[in-house]
Amino acid sequence: MFITCLDLEGVLIPEIWIAVAKRMKIPELEITTRDEPDYDKLMKKRIEILNMNNITLNDIQTIIKSMTPLLGAKEFLDWLQEYSEILILTDSYREFAKPMVKALGNYALFCHNLEINEEGKIVKYNLRLRNMKKITIQKLKELNFVLIAVGDSYNDIEMLKEADFGILFRPPENVKAEYPQFPSIFEYAELKENIKEILTS
Ligand SMILES: [Mg+2]
Structure with a gap:
C-alpha cells in the first residue's frame, strides 16, 4: 500500500504569500x-x-479563492489517487490551504493553523508540531505503508530523506544542485512516469 505525501505550494499550487504580496x-x-x-x-x-x-x-482568503492550482496538478492527482493514497503535507495553514485543497479534489490535509482575533486579523500562528513533514512520514512507515514524498524546497528535504522514494518537483537551482540524490522533475507527465515506475518496482 502506497501513500504519496505532496507538498502544496510550489508543487500543486502557486506560492500563496507571493500572490498576496503581488495583489x-x-x-x-x-x-x-x-x-x-x-x-x-x-x-x-x-x-x-x-x-x-x-x-x-x-x-487573504479572497485572494486565495481567486488563485488556481498549477496547470495539470488536478489531473495528476486524479490519476494518482487510483494507485496511491494521497496526503497533502504542507507547512502552510489550514485557513489558507483548505480552499486550494478543495479545488484539487479535497484530499487529506496535514498543516498548521492561525489564530484570528474578533476583527478578523491574524494574531498568531500555531505549528502543530516541529518537523511535522518528517515525523508524519516516519509514523506512516510504522503503519507499513510505502511512502513516496514530493516537494520543491528546503523544508521538504527531511521528508524526502525519510520516505522510501523522494522526488524534487520544480526545485530552484540551488536545491536541485545540493540534493542530487533525489530526481528533479519539472513536468507532471514526467512525475507520473516516475511514480508509475515506483508503483511497479
Ligand atoms: Mg513548497
Whole structure:
C-alpha cells in the first residue's frame, strides 16, 4: 500500500504569500524562507506587515479563492489517487490551504493553523508540531505503508530523506544542485512516469 505525501505550494499550487504580496502591492511580503531562514522571525514579520496594512484573514482568503492550482496538478492527482493514497503535507495553514485543497479534489490535509482575533486579523500562528513533514512520514512507515514524498524546497528535504522514494518537483537551482540524490522533475507527465515506475518496482 502506497501513500504519496505532496507538498502544496510550489508543487500543486502557486506560492500563496507571493500572490498576496503581488495583489496587495506589498513587496515586503515576498520574503520567503530563502531570504529569512528563521521561520519564526519570518512569520512574525509577515503577521506584523499584514496588521500594519489592516489586511484580514478574509482579505487573504479572497485572494486565495481567486488563485488556481498549477496547470495539470488536478489531473495528476486524479490519476494518482487510483494507485496511491494521497496526503497533502504542507507547512502552510489550514485557513489558507483548505480552499486550494478543495479545488484539487479535497484530499487529506496535514498543516498548521492561525489564530484570528474578533476583527478578523491574524494574531498568531500555531505549528502543530516541529518537523511535522518528517515525523508524519516516519509514523506512516510504522503503519507499513510505502511512502513516496514530493516537494520543491528546503523544508521538504527531511521528508524526502525519510520516505522510501523522494522526488524534487520544480526545485530552484540551488536545491536541485545540493540534493542530487533525489530526481528533479519539472513536468507532471514526467512525475507520473516516475511514480508509475515506483508503483511497479
Ligand atoms: Mg513548497
